[in-house]
Amino acid sequence: xxxxxxxxxxxxxxxxxxxxxxxxxxxxxxxxxxxxxxxxxxxxxxxxxxxxxxxxxxxxxxxxxxxxxxxxxxxxxxxxxxxxxxxxxxxxxxxxxxxxxxxxxxxxxxxxxxxxxxxxxxxxxxxxxxxxxxxxxxxxxxxxxxxxxxxxxxxxxxxxxxxxxxxxxxxxxxxxxxxxxxxxxxxxxxxxxxxxxxxxxxxxxxxxxxxxxxxxxxxxx
Ligand code: DC
Numbered sequence: 542x543x544x545x546x547x548x549x550x551x552x553x554x555x556x557x558x559x560x561x562x563x564x565x566x567x568x569x570x571x572x573x574x575x576x577x578x579x580x581x582x583x584x585x586x587x588x589x590x591x592x593x594x595x596x597x598x599x600x601x602x603x604x605x606x607x608x609x610x611x612x613x614x615x616x617x618x619x620x621x622x623x624x625x626x627x628x629x630x631x632x633x634x635x636x637x638x639x640x641x642x643x644x645x646x647x648x649x650x651x652x653x654x655x656x657x658x659x660x661x662x663x664x665x666x667x668x669x670x671x672x673x674x675x676x677x678x679x680x681x682x683x684x685x686x687x688x689x690x691x692x693x694x695x696x697x698x699x700x701x702x703x704x705x706x707x708x709x710x711x712x713x714x715x716x717x718x719x720x721x722x723x724x725x726x727x728x729x730x731x732x733x734x735x736x737x738x739x740x741x742x743x744x745x746x747x748x749x750x751x752x753x754x755x756x757x758x759x760x761x762x
Contacts, residue, residue, distance in 0.1 A: 545570070545661040545761045546676075547752070548669035551683035552729060553717045554690035554697075554710075556740050556748065557665040560683070563749050565663040568756065573656055575666035575673070576636075577616040578649045580627035581608045583636045585618055593635040596642050603648045610656075628698075630705060633713055637720035640667075646726060667721055670732030679759055680735035681752055689741045690714050 547564065549557045558574055565572035583593060585606045591598045609617050615624040626632070639645055646668075653673050657664065664673065670680035685693075691711035698705045721729040731737060736755055740748050 544657075544659065545678045546657055546674050547663045547679045547681070547756065547761070548674050548677040548732070548735075549663065549665040549681045549683055549752075550667055550670050550729070550731070550735070551665075551681075552667075552685075552690065552721065553714050554694040555683045555685045556690075556693060556745065557683050559745055560740075560748050560752065561663045561665040563745070564752055564756075567749070567753060568661070568663070568761065570661040570663050571656070572614060573610075573653060573662050573664040574614075574616065575649070575653055575664060575669065577624075577627055578608050578652065579640045579645075580632050580636050581616050581618045581623055582606070582645055582649065583632050583639045584623055584626055586639060587631060587635065593638045599639060600642060600644045603644055608649065608652065625701075628701065628703065630703075630709070630713075633717075637717050641720060641724040641726075643726040667729040668727040670735050671730060672727045675732075678761055679752075679756055680732045681755075682731035682735040682737045683748070684737065684739050685741045687711065687714050687718065 549561050562572050586593050586599045607619050611617050615622045691714045694710040695707045
């Protein structure tokens with residue numbers, strides 16, 4: 542059976558995961574949150590008492606830990622559901638270091654490609670269209686202003702009962718934008734044949750409809 546893939550890339554908190562989840566449900570595809578995989582690796586590094594700024598020590602966990610998703614699509618670390626743990630400030634503050642290490646990226650990219658091999662996916666991240674799924678049937682580059690993204694992250698955290706101020710969210714968004722787009726290997730940038738969508742003044746429904754329209758135009762089912 543022919544499978545399809547949609548790549549949604551963009552900076553932190555640009556609303557990719559919210560949109561990707563809805564699109565996946567509407568099309569009957571599997572949603573793959575690759576950011577959660579980098580976060581789970583970061584959690585493993587922190588739990589091992591390793592400083593995430595130490596590349597060599599962080600890389601020692603490659604091949605020793607298992608990062609996957611359970612049947613309800615929760616991120617798992619060695620079989621444990623860590624969906625909540627990967628959203629803490631400590632993980633958010635350190636994940637960009639981990640995501641900048643080439644060996645760790647290659648380890649997680651392999652797992653991501655494996656998932657997309659036999660099923661249709663909506664995969665969101667930073668390098669899906671440029672690297673992980675270079676032949677994706679549809680590539681979206683989703684952006685929004687830093688202030689709007691910090692506001693969204695602040696409200697999302699509040700809803701989840703996590704205590705973070707708007708200023709902390711803005712600082713974290715700006716810091717991660719910088720590190721994500723300046724790393725040497727697979728930096729955040731739009732794929733050549735991607736469609737850019739600026740969601741600053743769009744509702745979730747509008748973004749979803751736009752992407753579904755693009756998918757339909759390309760014959761994705
Ligand atoms: O999407 P997110 O905020 O959960 O991503 C967490 C971090 O992981 C973010 O700083 C960028 C990084 N990341 C990445 O480098 N490549 C991906 N494909 C996904 C996320």
